[in-house]
Amino acid sequence: MKKLKSALMSAVFGLSAMGMAVLAIPEAAAAETAQEAAVRKLVEPRLGESVKVDSVVKTPYAGMFEVRVGGDILYTDEKAQFLFIGNVFDSKNGTNYTKARTDEFNKVKFSELPLDSAIKMVKGDGKRVIAVFEDPNCGYCKQFRKTLAGMDNITVYTFMYNILAEESKTISKNIWCSADRNKAWDEWMLHGKVAPAAATNCNNPNEKVFALGQKLRVNGTPAVFFTDGTRVPGAMDAKGLESRLAAVAAAKPN
Known part of the structure; x- marks a missing residue:
């Protein structure tokens, strides 16, 4: 995350840190859709040469896309104009979906x-x-x-x-x-x-x-x-x- 944050700070557009209330956690897609691939193409060069995007998944909330970089997650819109770094919570039960996803990515055998x-x-x-x-x-x-x-x-x-x-x-x-x-x-x-x-x-x-x-x-x-x-x-x-x-x-x- 340190490398990712450093790259983001040097990007040419602003960042917003926020928590978002949502209803469901996104499921990882077997393969990126055309829309997800388009978002990847837009967001990856804006993160810097040292940052590689591992996956982009459209979420069911607010039209946002989950962008995974290594074991970390950030969120963006379909035009990759804004980036959001923070945790996504369910406002009804307090479930931290971002943490659940990062825990899944970071699991080891x-x-x-x-x-x-x-x-x-x-x-x-x-x-x-x-x-x-x-x-x-x-x-x-x-x-x-x-x-x-x-x-x-x-x-x-x-x-x-x-x-x-x-x-x-x-x-x-x-x-x-x-x-x-x-x-x-x-x-x-x-x-x-x-x-x-x-x-x-x-x-x-x-x-x-x-x-x-x-x-x-x-x-x-x-x-x-x-x-x-x-x-x-x-x-x-x-x-x-x-x-x-x-x-x-x-x-x-x-």
């Missing part, structure tokens, strides 16, 4: 995550499973790590995602190359204790994890992924995490 590139922590029976992208220099990640330390019956796969500082790469490599990665990670994140320097020939997944995070559009840390493919950006508190895990378990087919 949890089973396809390269978990061998993550630090695995198992507490209790470990039946509840999450994956987390964290930078070792991320204060919110350290806060979330304290939350995880107080939980039980959970398996946590931590991808050390180095995006905040060059130093993060060194810290992650040292932790990955430690005899006990879990202990080294917790010692650093919870107590600020530095892991011993890694041997120069110690292989680590830094580059692989960075590429994965970029592919999944992880733009900040922590980012929590659940087994149903959904994600939550930012540090969750214990109550929120427990609630989300319960919802995932309840929706799981028997």
